[in-house]
């Protein structure tokens with residue numbers, strides 16, 4: 686029987702794009718910049734000359750990575766049986782690549798848009814999908830279900846992972862806003878019990894999409910603008926420049 690020739694790789698025993706993820710996980714505790722990984726790999730392989738950043742991006746769920754043929758295949762990151770699921774390993778936040786965790790970073794998908802361009806997006810929650818399906822039912826059917834359904838909501842225990850936000854960023858941005866929404870410029874809609882104006886600090890690039898928890902990436906918004914930023918279209922630019 687013929688023995689399959691052993692594949693050789695430029696660096697180590699496996700493709701370098703797999704090694705780069707391992708370095709993030711094992712050498713840097715799950716989060717590293719491309720420069721850090723680059724330095725490490727150059728120390729590991731004397732002849733190392735490769736694009737570390739691209740080797741990271743190929744595995745990153747919230748980056749445009751359709752340059753690679755195996756990312757030109759529609760899939761969700763929660764489909765662990767997909768043959769290319771192994772490339773859904775990282776999440777990019779600012780300059781840092783962290784090990785991707787669906788419970789923390791959400792479920793993402795690769796899909797083709799109407800112009801056949803390969804794109805990525807966060808998958809909507811099961812609840813949002815259920816609301817849409819319920820809205821599409823004929824009214825009589827929906828009425829029937831509403832009547833039959835128990836009015837006492839079921840209790841369920843969930844584990845949520847949340848980003849630990851800096852109270853310094855929130856305090857600093859609220860002080861700079863000085864009681865006015867930094868988008869529509871209107872006064873806060875009401876004052877809180879303690880007499881301070883009610884505004885909400887929002888991240889221009891969402892934390893869940895990789896944004897940084899910094900003063901520059903934060904903006905104080907009135908509740909209307911805030912909801913619009915999340916559910917409508919609202920163009921937001923940095924107003925809180927770090928000095």
Ligand SMILES: [Zn+2]
Nearest residue numbers: 866869907910
């Ligand atoms: Zn506003």
Ligand SMILES: [Zn+2]
Nearest residue numbers: 886887888911
């Ligand atoms: Zn927000």
